[in-house]
Amino acid sequence: MYVSGPVYPRCLLAASLLSVLTLGSPVVAQGPSTIPTAVRTTAATLRSQALQGTKAFDIVRSLTVEVGPRPAGSKAYDAAVVWGLRTLKDLGFSNVHAEKATVPHWVRGEESGEIVAPYPQPVHLAALGGSVGTPEAGIEAPVIAVPSLEAVDKLGPAQVKGKIVFYDVHMERTRDASGYGKAVPARGAGASRAAKLGAVAVLIRSVGTDHNRTPHTGAMRYQDGVAKIPAAALSVPDAELLAAELASGKPVTFRLKLGAHVLPDVETASVVGEIPGREKPDEIVLLGAHLDSWDLGTGAIDDGAGVAIVTEAARLIGQLPQKPRRTIRVVLYANEEFGTSGARAYAEAHKDELARHVMATEADLGAGRVWRIASRVDPATLPLVADLARLLEVEQGNNEAGGGADIGFLAPAHVPVLALSQDATAYFDYHHTSNDTLDKIDPKDLDQNVASWAAVAYVAAEMPGDFGRAPEGGGRE
Secondary structure (H helix, E strand, C coil): CCCCCCCCCCHHHHHHHHHCCCCCCCCCCCCCCCCHHHHHHHHHHHHHHHHHCCCCCHHHHHHHHCCCCCCCCHEEEEEEEEHHHHHHHHHCEEEEEEEEEEEEEECCEEEEEEEECCCCEECCCEEEEEECCCCCCCCCCCEEECCCCCHHCCCCCCHCCCEEECCCCCCCCCCHHHHHHHCHHHHHHHHHHHHCCCCEEEEECCCHHHHHCCCCCCCCCCCCCCCCCCCCCCCCCHHHHHHHHHHCCCCCCCEEEEEEEEEEEEEEEEEEEEEEECCCCEEEEEEEECCCCCCCCCHHHHHHHHHHHHHHHHHHHHCCCCCCCCEEEEEEEECCCCHHHHHHHHHHHHHHHHHEEEEEEECCCCCEEEEEEEEEEHHHHHHHHHHHHHCCCCCEECCCCCCCCCCCHHHHHHHEEEEEECCCCCHCCCCCCCCCCHHHCCHHHHHHHHHHHHHHHHHHHHHHCCCCCCCCCCCCC
C-alpha cells in the first residue's frame, strides 16, 4: 500500500515555505520538509490517484499496435511522428509540434549464421545496428574467442588476421542496469578493435540476461580510418554453443551472411507538446523519452513505456484545476537508438533557452518500478531531493546522475537532472530483441512509474524556488 508520505508539524512546513519565497532561487532545506504544504499535498494526491490507475498502458498499446517497430529513417518512424502529434493533441497538450532532426537510415536485411565445423549447427543471430553487410556468398572463417576488449588488444595480427573474433562477454543481471554498462563496450567498439588486427568479422554474445534464442541487437560504431567489418550478436544459448565447440579444442569455423546496408540520411522529427505554466511559462520542466525503436520487436519496453510514462504524467498535471507555475514540456526524441540525432537537434535548437530549463528527467528503462531517485543539482538543493525521495517512498541516490542518453546533451548548459531509477532486473531479458512486446509490461508497474514522474514533475514545476544549476559533469549515459 502506498501513502502520501510523512506528515510534518505545520510550524516546520511554514518555516520551509519561508525559505523559498525568493522566486527563482535554489531551495534550501529548513527542517524536515522543503516542499510547501500545498505543493506537497497536490503532488501526493497526483501520486495516489495515479497508483489507482492511469491511461499509460492504453498509450503504449496504441503506439505498439498502431505503429509497431519504428527504427530511425524508416516509413514506420514517420508514422510514429504522426501518431505522436495526434496523440498529444488528443490528450490536451498545447504547442504540439514536430522539431526537425536528420537521422541515419540503416537497414537490417536478411541474416543467417552457422557453425560449419567441427560440429555443424545453425545459430540465431542479429546484425548489430550500423554493421556493414557481408559479400553475397557470406564470410566463412576460423573463430577465435576473447573475453573482453582488453583481451583482443593484447593479441597480435598473426593471431587474428583472416579470422572471426567472438567476444564472449557475459552480462550480469542487476537492478540498477550497471551490468549493461560493463558489457556493452564490446558491442560498440568490438568490430574496429578486431579489424585493426585483420579480423574479417565479429560475433558477440548478446548483451542481455536471458537464456532464450532471441538475439539482442544494438548500435555499434566504426572507428575512422579502420576497415569496416560485419558484426552480429548471437543469442545467449547460441553463444554458449559456440563457446562449447571452441572448448572442445578442435578448430571452429563459422559462416556469416548479413544483408545489412545503409541508405541516405532522412529528415524526420522529434515530437514536442506542453502544459503551459501559469506564472513562469518561459521556465521549462522537461520530461523526455524516445519515440524510435529497433526493428526486431514492437518497441514496447524500449521505449514505448517511457513515452507513455512521461506523456501520462504530464497529462495528469494538465488536468489539475490550476496549472503549475512553470511549463512542463514533453519531448519524444527521434533516433535515440542509433545516434541520438533528436537530442542533438533539440539541444542546438533550444540553446538560447536552456538556461531556463529548471529540471530535466528521462524515462528509458522499461516499466520496472521506481526504487530510487538520483540527481545532478545544486548541492544546496539536495534536501529537496531527499524530500522527494520521502514523497515517493524510494531511496535517495547520489548527485552524479547523467539522467539518460537524450537529456545528457543538456549537461553543458548545467540543466538540473532528476533520475528516477527503474527496476531493471528483468529489462535486459527483452531489451533490443523480438521479445520486446506489449505483454512484457505490467500495467500496475507502469502506473507506479507515472505516479512517480507526475509527483516529481509537479513539484519541480510548482515550487517557488528551483534546483539551482547543475554542477560540472553529467552528460550521456
